[in-house]
Amino acid sequence: MDLKLNGKNALITGGSRGLGKQCAISLANEGVNVAICGRTPSTLDKAMSELKDLDVNVITIVGDISNLDETSQIYQTAVSKLGPIDILINNVGGTRSREDIAETKLEDFIGTFDINLFGGYELMRLVIPHMRQQGWGRIINIASIWGREYGGNISYMSSKAALIGATKHAAVSLGKYGILVNSIAPGSIVHSQGSWEKFQNNNPPDVVKKFIEENLPLGKFGWPEPVGDLVAFLSSDRAGTITGTCIPVDGGQGISMI
Template sequence: MQLFREGMEVNLFSAVELVSLVLPHMRDQKWGRIISISSIYGREYGGSVDYMTAKAGLIAFSKHLALNLAPENVLVNCIAPGSIDFPGSTWDRFQQNNTPEVVDEFISRNLPAGKFGWPEPIGETVAFLASERADLITGTCLNVDGGQSRSLF
């Protein structure tokens, strides 16, 4: 149970706390962008139960906020990355701790693009959602996963 609580704290409650700190200013200025990083595993099976639950909660929290804050020009969205590789990541460790055959099998079964994702597309999506060009996008969760997710929603 402690591990579950810690997972919720790291992956959901920290985001809720951060939003509570910035939201009064955004409401006062009648403009704001809140962009949370969820996961494709907030929409479908994968990862630990605390991670999946927290990421699903983050998507629901964001949708609820979006619908309530849209009249105040505070837009709220999520990004759901797939398997993103960077130094020190879970996927970096996975590749280091498994044989090339195991890694290749994972990639062929799970990553239609034939490779792990990388951080820059996530950052570019955040930049777009934070811009004036995205001023009609709120309450959505965009997958940035190279086709990895299986969910239709």
Template sequence: MIALVLPHMREQGWGRIINISSIYGREHGGSIDYMAGKAGLIALSKHLALQLAPINVRVNSIAPGSIDFPGSTWERFQQNNPPEVVDEFIARNLPAGRFGWPEPIGEMVAFLSSDRADLVTGACINVDGGQSKSLF
């Protein structure tokens, strides 16, 4: 998708590219292929951000935590496990005391897409309710 939109962004001298990664692109969690793919997406975003900053194209990534929505892995987790298992997972892993939901991710996309985020490029922003453990 980036390759398709980039020529137009270069031509107009403005653009916003926002990739959705995961906190598990920055720290341990999930399968190795998932972590490697999400880490690669963060690295791609940073690399492109540095290349495209001079032409006013901003590139960032968002790293959601455990986001629950209909049909999600977390919905299945909650449906397929006893309440005490779900409660223990939440207590151990989710400092906000609940799973995340899609709207905060969308709000971050809207912000990063706007002119208000003109100095934000090459960033990977966690939207995870404090779930991630990494200091970076």
């Protein structure tokens, strides 16, 4: 399927490893020029070495999306080096607390929103004028089944649920300008240096086996390619009537949740 994305420009936050890097690869395979950002120069350099042979422009930007000054800087750098952004993938995510309500201080609750929501929200606002002016744009926010459904800690789940809400609201406002806004809810996906790789390395095999049996209907963890390929499809005109939705990529994991 030719997605006809050749020559478009995408900004992918947190594209130096994991799901963000896969989004960059899947888009670049469709001819999309990509800007990726992250906080660690060496990880960005490694990602660049993987992306540079694809026949597109690739730029890397060092910056922290949870710091709004740096978020704006990341956007300005992407535009000046790549050109106006046609496709925004808000992929950065994480948590400042791993606890429930009694143990999560407000500052950590807010801090998790800084990572998962506020930087991405600001980037959505920054890309809208160009997308509106050209009558075409795509915004895809990487949420989680922990937020679409119940799961994880309270700050992470709440911030991902808010990201899904902002996605729906923006989709309704922006549809008439040709801008489609969607979110994706991954389940437990393993990749190098990711949290589920660490979970498997840091726990005894029987604990990992029990987690898989109780949570993963496919009998195994997920992998990044289905997320990247869905991002490429949602970015294309083939997905022209899909907006405001939150699509699980979870091997059925979410079915057991509230």
